[in-house]
Amino acid sequence: MYVAPGRGVARVRLCSAAARRRGVLPGMPLAEATALAAQPADSQGRFQTRMHSPSGATAGLPSSVVSARALLDELAVAHKPDSETHSSVLHLEPHDPVADRAALARLATACQRFTPTVGWEEPPAGDDPLASPDTLLLDISGSAHLFGGEEKLARRILAGFARRGLRAHVAVADTIGAAWACAHVAAEEINCRAGTALLDKPAVAPQGGFETASSAIIVPPGESAAALAELPVAALRLPARTLALLAELGLARVEQLISLPRQAIPARLGPEIGLRLDQALGLSREVIVCRSLLPPLEADCSFETPLAAREPLLTVLGDLLRQLTRVLDERRHGIQALDCRLYLENGLVVSVPLGLVQPRADAAYLRSLLELRFEQVQFAAPVSALRLRVVVSAPLVHRQQELFATDLARDRQRHLTELLDQLASRLGGDNVVRARLVSDAQPEQVCRYEPMLLSGPAAGRSTGSKEAGIASGLRLGVRSSPGNDSRPLRPRRQRRKRAQEPRRAAPVTFRRPLRLARRPLAVEAWSVVPDGPLLRFRWSGGEERVARSWGPERIETGWWRGRAVRRDYYQIETATGRRYWLFRRLDDRRWFLHGWFE
Amino acid sequence: MSSHLGNSRRQMVELLARQIRGLEGARQVDFGGAISSGCHEFDRWLPERGFRRGTLVEWLAAGAGSGAGVLALVAARAACQEGGALVVVDRQQEFYPPAAAALGIDVAGLVIVRPRNQRDDWWAIEQALRSRGVGAVWCRCDHVAAPREDNRLFRRFQLAAERGGALGLVVRPAATRRLPSWADMRLWVEPLAAREGRCLRVELLHSRHAATGGMLAAVRPASVELIVDDETGAVRVAPRLAIAAAGQRAARA
Numbered sequence: 001m002y003v004a005p006g007r008g009v010a011r012v013r014l015c016s017a018a019a020r021r022r023g024v025l026p027g028m029p030l031a032e033a034t035a036l037a038a039q040p041a042d043s044q045g046r047f048q049t050r051m052h053s054p055s056g057a058t059a060g061l062p063s064s065v066v067s068a069r070a071l072l073d074e075l076a077v078a079h080k081p082d083s084e085t086h087s088s089v090l091h092l093e094p095h096d097p098v099a100d101r102a103a104l105a106r107l108a109t110a111c112q113r114f115t116p117t118v119g120w121e122e123p124p125a126g127d128d129p130l131a132s133p134d135t136l137l138l139d140i141s142g143s144a145h146l147f148g149g150e151e152k153l154a155r156r157i158l159a160g161f162a163r164r165g166l167r168a169h170v171a172v173a174d175t176i177g178a179a180w181a182c183a184h185v186a187a188e189e190i191n192c193r194a195g196t197a198l199l200d201k202p203a204v205a206p207q208g209g210f211e212t213a214s215s216a217i218i219v220p221p222g223e224s225a226a227a228l229a230e231l232p233v234a235a236l237r238l239p240a241r242t243l244a245l246l247a248e249l250g251l252a253r254v255e256q257l258i259s260l261p262r263q264a265i266p267a268r269l270g271p272e273i274g275l276r277l278d279q280a281l282g283l284s285r286e287v288i289v290c291r292s293l294l295p296p297l298e299a300d301c302s303f304e305t306p307l308a309a310r311e312p313l314l315t316v317l318g319d320l321l322r323q324l325t326r327v328l329d330e331r332r333h334g335i336q337a338l339d340c341r342l343y344l345e346n347g348l349v350v351s352v353p354l355g356l357v358q359p360r361a362d363a364a365y366l367r368s369l370l371e372l373r374f375e376q377v378q379f380a381a382p383v384s385a386l387r388l389r390v391v392v393s394a395p396l397v398h399r400q401q402e403l404f405a406t407d408l409a410r411d412r413q414r415h416l417t418e419l420l421d422q423l424a425s426r427l428g429g430d431n432v433v434r435a436r437l438v439s440d441a442q443p444e445q446v447c448r449y450e451p452m453l454l455s456g457p458a459a460g461r462s463t464g465s466k467e468a469g470i471a472s473g474l475r476l477g478v479r480s481s482p483g484n485d486s487r488p489l490r491p492r493r494q495r496r497k498r499a500q501e502p503r504r505a506a507p508v509t510f511r512r513p514l515r516l517a518r519r520p521l522a523v524e525a526w527s528v529v530p531d532g533p534l535l536r537f538r539w540s541g542g543e544e545r546v547a548r549s550w551g552p553e554r555i556e557t558g559w560w561r562g563r564a565v566r567r568d569y570y571q572i573e574t575a576t577g578r579r580y581w582l583f584r585r586l587d588d589r590r591w592f593l594h595g596w597f598e
Numbered sequence: 599m600s601s602h603l604g605n606s607r608r609q610m611v612e613l614l615a616r617q618i619r620g621l622e623g624a625r626q627v628d629f630g631g632a633i634s635s636g637c638h639e640f641d642r643w644l645p646e647r648g649f650r651r652g653t654l655v656e657w658l659a660a661g662a663g664s665g666a667g668v669l670a671l672v673a674a675r676a677a678c679q680e681g682g683a684l685v686v687v688d689r690q691q692e693f694y695p696p697a698a699a700a701l702g703i704d705v706a707g708l709v710i711v712r713p714r715n716q717r718d719d720w721w722a723i724e725q726a727l728r729s730r731g732v733g734a735v736w737c738r739c740d741h742v743a744a745p746r747e748d749n750r751l752f753r754r755f756q757l758a759a760e761r762g763g764a765l766g767l768v769v770r771p772a773a774t775r776r777l778p779s780w781a782d783m784r785l786w787v788e789p790l791a792a793r794e795g796r797c798l799r800v801e802l803l804h805s806r807h808a809a810t811g812g813m814l815a816a817v818r819p820a821s822v823e824l825i826v827d828d829e830t831g832a833v834r835v836a837p838r839l840a841i842a843a844a845g846q847r848a849a850r851a
Binding site: 409411414415417419446452514518597 | 659661662663664665666667668671681682683685691692693694695696697698699700705706707708709710711712713714718721722725726729730731732738769788789790791792796797798828
């Protein structure tokens with residue numbers, strides 16, 4: 001039984017199947033679980049429960065490969081009757097997500113004998129803050145034939161896990177989503193119509209009380225949709241909130257979701273369902289983030305006398321950055337994300353993250369950016385130690401220099417990249433954005449803002465650093481469609497279906513103001529007849545007389561978006577020639593000023 | 599024959615203008631020819647037949663909804679056509695990209711900076727103007743500082759623009775009209791009543807090169823009326839009679 005210490009109350013994190021039979025459930029207070037586990041056993045005898053730490057992966061962790069599922073929960077708790085004592089023994093272990101990740105990283109390393117592209121899926125943020133990844137993703141495109149085909153490869157993977165004392169569910173499919181679904185759900189409902197189920201006998205002696213055997217499912221190419229159809233909607237990796245909504249609507253199977261009009265899904269059920277469905281069916285791109293096996297790249301320095309002045313601190317920072325860039329330079333890599341930790345004399349730790357648009361290996365440049373970041377940070381006490389950690393590194397882009405010609409466009413791009421780095425360093429990445437227009441009736445929702453740092457050309461590739469060193473657990477993997485590159489996976493039907501994406505760029509119209517109020521401002525308005533054309537309105541203490549107006553342009557949003565928005569917009573030109581964008585709210589006939597044609 | 603004379607006269611004026619510019623500001627780097635405002639007649643009226651890279655242009659708006667921002671954005675679009683990013687510094691977080699898209703600006707290439715305070719706002723404008731990767735910087739400076747502070751701030755902006763080569767387009771409120779200016783050009787934009795389209799009167803308040811190019815100061819009208827097309831955003835000079843008639847109608851209404 002794993003226990004995650006909560007605020008004040010220790011709670012069960014994971015428990016064995018035997019413990020579940022006795023009423024113990026994850027999330028239950030530890031005291032309650034202990035009482036349940038200590039109750040007399042049933043007629044079959046008493047129980048002894050032995051716990052296996054996932055950090056000792058060879059001892060207890062189950063796992064999965066290619067498209068495999070590791071039964072972490074069942075493996076986490078081992079349990080068997082003790083014939084000698086006939087007493088119930090309860091073993092408790094603290095939940096250690098870092099150790100889980102480390103164990104998963106070791107398994108990922110072991111799986112690199114099957115394919116160089118091995119990654120794992122991070123659990124979605126929000127549902128469970130303590131969740132750890134438990135699924136391995138393997139891209140076996142082009143490598144399956146080396147092992148005699150997908151079926152034999154799957155068996156070898158299972159055997160490899162069995163030698164480590166682990167059980168796994170393996171699924172091979174065209175897409176990550178389909179493989180995940182088969183590894184997690186179809187393995188239990190093993191009647192996957194289109195797939196070939198290779199049910200193995202238990203790969204390891206059930207000394208820990210595991211009921212579920214290892215298994216492998218091979219979904220033939222092009223049969224992902226058929227394999228998914230019968231599965232429950234939980235197979236689509238949806239958050240609990242979305243699953244609850246689908247349950248309320250009576251949508252239980254994936255085929256029911258597939259039969260719905262695709263255009264209506266994002267608006268009525270949220271964007272997550274459409275995305276996951278597209279990913280599973282191969283209509284949307286999904287990437288395996290390859291986990292590197294490089295050791296974490298860090299540099300640190302401790303001071304005998306804590307430093308209060310920033311200048312010597314920056315000098316030391318420059319030295320540490322030179323150390324890091326020297327190592328990266330040998331790999332021809334640059335730093336794209338960096339975490340600088342300052343350990344203060346009073347025990348506090350200040351973290352100063354830094355992100356770049358493109359990887360750089362220039363220590364002086366990185367120091368200048370960190371200097372900008374430091375301007376925004378107040379240190380409550382002198383700094384006693386400093387540690388730099390490379391969070392993301394990526395290959396440097398080298399281009400052949402031209403002897404006579406000067407490439408003005410490339411030079412401009414370089415200067416712009418440096419400007420974006422500077423702006424993001426001082427103002428924060430979220431304050432340096434680019435706009436993306438989407439088709440939406442409500443003016444406030446037409447623009448989506450994306451940080452420029454994330455949309456950089458080399459963003460997203462993580463290597464080295466602690467991230468690679470703190471993995472654990474596992475679950476599935478995938479096979480990409482034949483003929484495709486190993487990463488990213490780009491299914492065959494993607495191009496044809498891309499046009500069906502629900503949100504396209506919004507059509508532009510000149511009748512939109514250059515300045516939009518962050519919130520509509522209520523104005524006092526007069527017209528000759530109720531609901532008639534506007535004559536005058538008062539705003540910010542001044543009265544404006546209307547000379548010309550254009551409209552109404554009715555804007556209504558659907559009921560499924562919560563509170564409906566129903567407005568009649570008018571472009572107003574006053575007697576002085578100024579132009580405003582006003583609307584009348586149809587619910588209560590009140591007027592609001594929403595923009596200025598600056 | 600007359601055409602030949604006209605050409606030689608124009609060349610002579612250009613030559614003299616270059617000499618005067620050389621005497622006025624030897625430090626100024628030449629970043630290329632003038633940038634069109636999007637309207638040929640308006641270019642002719644401007645002191646330098648358009649806007650120049652590496653300079654600062656102030657657009658004083660007569661009030662909210664006066665149209666100064668649109669004219670500045672049209673100039674920014676022209677400045678970025680030969681390369682360089684368009685940076686919008688938007689501290690108020692009120693800039694609405696669909697309007698820029700309607701003017702033909704590629705919104706995906708637009709860099710929108712949202713500083714959290716006034717100090718960061720000024721810093722971001724200066725950094726953007728200083729960068730050689732930027733074609734134009736568009737921003738609204740609603741804050742009216744003390745004359746001395748304002749003077750120092752815009753002097754820094756001007757130097758940054760001269761170094762980086764970006765065209766700085768600063769939209770400011772009418773209250774700053776009394777303040778001295780370090781900008782290369784200061785334009786006053788006032789909306790007028792019109793029968794069709796959108797009519798804006800533009801007045802040249804200040805130019806560092808008022809006598810060196812474009813229409814000679816002696817024959818240049820004090821102001822020019824522009825019509826902005828409601829559908830396309832195209833800018834053209836308005837016939838004066840139409841404006842006068844519309845103004846009389848508005849006065850009688």
